[in-house]
Amino acid sequence: MPSDETRPLLTETTFRVRFAETDMMGVVHHASYLVYFEEGRSALSRHVGSPYAMLEASGFSLAVSEVHVRYTGSARYDEEITVRSWIGQVQSRAITFEHEVVRAASGEVLARGTVRTICVDRQGRVCRLPEEWIAPFKAALALWQAAAGVQ
Amino acid sequence: MPSDETRPLLTETTFRVRFAETDMMGVVHHASYLVYFEEGRSALSRHVGSPYAMLEASGFSLAVSEVHVRYTGSARYDEEITVRSWIGQVQSRAITFEHEVVRAASGEVLARGTVRTICVDRQGRVCRLPEEWIAPFKAALALWQAAAGVQ
Amino acid sequence: MPSDETRPLLTETTFRVRFAETDMMGVVHHASYLVYFEEGRSALSRHVGSPYAMLEASGFSLAVSEVHVRYTGSARYDEEITVRSWIGQVQSRAITFEHEVVRAASGEVLARGTVRTICVDRQGRVCRLPEEWIAPFKAALALWQAAAGVQ
Amino acid sequence: MPSDETRPLLTETTFRVRFAETDMMGVVHHASYLVYFEEGRSALSRHVGSPYAMLEASGFSLAVSEVHVRYTGSARYDEEITVRSWIGQVQSRAITFEHEVVRAASGEVLARGTVRTICVDRQGRVCRLPEEWIAPFKAALALWQAAAGVQ
Numbered sequence: 001m002p003s004d005e006t007r008p009l010l011t012e013t014t015f016r017v018r019f020a021e022t023d024m025m026g027v028v029h030h031a032s033y034l035v036y037f038e039e040g041r042s043a044l045s046r047h048v049g050s051p052y053a054m055l056e057a058s059g060f061s062l063a064v065s066e067v068h069v070r071y072t073g074s075a076r077y078d079e080e081i082t083v084r085s086w087i088g089q090v091q092s093r094a095i096t097f098e099h100e101v102v103r104a105a106s107g108e109v110l111a112r113g114t115v116r117t118i119c120v121d122r123q124g125r126v127c128r129l130p131e132e133w134i135a136p137f138k139a140a141l142a143l144w145q146a147a148a149g150v151q
Numbered sequence: 152m153p154s155d156e157t158r159p160l161l162t163e164t165t166f167r168v169r170f171a172e173t174d175m176m177g178v179v180h181h182a183s184y185l186v187y188f189e190e191g192r193s194a195l196s197r198h199v200g201s202p203y204a205m206l207e208a209s210g211f212s213l214a215v216s217e218v219h220v221r222y223t224g225s226a227r228y229d230e231e232i233t234v235r236s237w238i239g240q241v242q243s244r245a246i247t248f249e250h251e252v253v254r255a256a257s258g259e260v261l262a263r264g265t266v267r268t269i270c271v272d273r274q275g276r277v278c279r280l281p282e283e284w285i286a287p288f289k290a291a292l293a294l295w296q297a298a299a300g301v302q
Numbered sequence: 303m304p305s306d307e308t309r310p311l312l313t314e315t316t317f318r319v320r321f322a323e324t325d326m327m328g329v330v331h332h333a334s335y336l337v338y339f340e341e342g343r344s345a346l347s348r349h350v351g352s353p354y355a356m357l358e359a360s361g362f363s364l365a366v367s368e369v370h371v372r373y374t375g376s377a378r379y380d381e382e383i384t385v386r387s388w389i390g391q392v393q394s395r396a397i398t399f400e401h402e403v404v405r406a407a408s409g410e411v412l413a414r415g416t417v418r419t420i421c422v423d424r425q426g427r428v429c430r431l432p433e434e435w436i437a438p439f440k441a442a443l444a445l446w447q448a449a450a451g452v453q
Numbered sequence: 454m455p456s457d458e459t460r461p462l463l464t465e466t467t468f469r470v471r472f473a474e475t476d477m478m479g480v481v482h483h484a485s486y487l488v489y490f491e492e493g494r495s496a497l498s499r500h501v502g503s504p505y506a507m508l509e510a511s512g513f514s515l516a517v518s519e520v521h522v523r524y525t526g527s528a529r530y531d532e533e534i535t536v537r538s539w540i541g542q543v544q545s546r547a548i549t550f551e552h553e554v555v556r557a558a559s560g561e562v563l564a565r566g567t568v569r570t571i572c573v574d575r576q577g578r579v580c581r582l583p584e585e586w587i588a589p590f591k592a593a594l595a596l597w598q599a600a601a602g603v604q
Contacts, residue, residue, distance in 0.1 A: 024509070025514050025516070027577075030487060030517040030520065031484045031485075031487035031488055031491075032484075034483060034484035034487065035484055038484075056477070061478050063478070063524070063527070064483040064524055065523070065524050065525075066521075066522065066523050066524065067483065067520065067521070067522050068519075068520070068521045068522075069519065069520050069521075070518070070519050071516070071517055071518050071519065072518075074516070074577065124480075124527065
């Protein structure tokens with residue numbers, strides 16, 4: 001993970017663990033972290049100015065093509081957790097997002113994950129990301145790369 | 152609940168409780184029973200010969216307008232449970248389903264519920280149930296009512 | 303539903319619909335409303351000063367014994383919704399909660415529900431609500447009843 | 454993925470996609486595949502003779518420490534899908550499982566995933582897998598390795 005200064009487009013969303021998200025181990029079920037990451041992507045896309053709901057409304061979706069998650073802690077019911085999300089990579093037909101879920105009180109990392117998504121149309125065909133929707137992501141990423149001295 | 156002899160169109164579906172369906176109380180979360188009932192409706196509609204997937208494919212949905220559930224027991228991970236489903240009432244725009252979830256091994260009733268659904272089109276407007284889809288339900292119900300001496 | 307002036311202990315919680323909560327009809331799946339109601343109960347119990355997490359920590363749970371929900375609208379991904387929760391009734395072993403889910407922007411009611419819960423211990427036996435946990439609920443309810451002139 | 458002849462302990466479980474598992478894209482939500490994989494692990498552990506429920510009953514859990522999933526297709530409501538599960542690796546404190554979800558009718562692969570789990574006790578401490586529970590997994594794996602000529 002890049003340091004805070006060099007991390008682009010970092011969006012943070014904080015909410016409490018719901019009772020229904022726990023399992024009989026007494027902690028959040030591992031599948032719920034994919035839903036938390038998705039919440040992070042929703043917040044990130046609104047923050048950038050290209051809400052994901054807008055992409056859906058224009059007839060396209062971001063289908064998840066790959067996820068990789070490492071779990072390093074666990075969260076309990078009613079705890080406040082923060083999802084931190086940033087853009088990993090933007091390609092013509094794909095966006096990769098990076099996510100962390102941390103305990104809000106302590107900052108302890110509970111899970112880190114990478115989610116790769118590809119643009120599909122209503123028929124499920126892979127297609128180019130609509131330029132008007134992806135432009136703000138590219139602009140923000142370029143701005144950060146200039147600031148961070150990234151090539 | 153009517154007795155077995157007089158209960159129409161009874162469909163039974165048996166499966167095991169999934170780990171993710173439990174919560175920190177160690178038993179199945181109460182919202183999962185609505186998903187179990189839905190599985191029962193899927194099985195019932197296939198059994199009658201009018202799969203719910205066929206209704207969806209023709210541009211209509213059954214939106215749930217009311218649920219009433221009484222919980223009388225609890226189920227644990229890996230237990231086999233049986234969903235018993237039957238038709239309560241068929242109207243021009245609505246179908247009411249009755250459901251029970253029982254422990255497969257003992258028959259102990261864990262939950263009983265009534266789910267009322269209404270037919271909506273793609274724009275969410277309430278509309279008449281397509282005759283070709285609902286006819287088999289009506290026929291089965293009439294057959295049962297004749298057999299049971301119900302008016 | 304009582305009017306705002308006479309409704310006791312009203313707690314409101316607002317959040318956005320998650321993508322994973324939608325189904326192929328394009329709207330929030332009906333089972334998700336039970337999870338929203340549960341979030342409302344969590345907020346209400348924290349607001350009263352007796353967090354539900356505290357009851358769990360002391361070895362007791364509120365098991366849901368009955369739910370009744372009427373659905374009157376639908377919510378889409380990313381929409382802000384508000385869960386309004388209040389206490390219906392407090393008994394020695396049971397609490398009944400009342401809930402509404404409304405569209406935050408318009409106040410349109412999407413679902414109204416009653417959830418009856420009973421106190422159980424770790425062995426699943428029904429038992430009295432611990433006095434130290436339920437007292438704040440009773441006090442708040444009594445205060446409201448005095449203000450509203452309810453007997 | 455090893456070929457069928459050399460794949461150890463392959464367990465297959467077939468069931469239908471539930472309506473609640475779909476999202477507004479009209480297909481199964483990506484998080485549901487983690488639940489399908491978990492179902493596969495449940496079936497595999499029962500098949501080997503060491504049901505996961507037995508491990509839980511003895512005071513231990515398998516906490517998921519890492520997941521990696523590649524999605525290559527999508528499934529719709531009511532479709533039959535098959536989860537294929539096998540053991541990747543057994544260590545003193547960890548088991549790695551391999552999974553595939555395929556369309557039952559065609560065998561088309563929809564998702565492949567690796568799930569790494571570690572043994573934890575009731576306090577969440579990492580600990581050795583109980584020998585009596587893990588022995589059947591080791592025996593089956595050794596049997597397969599002998600048959601396949603794997604060192």
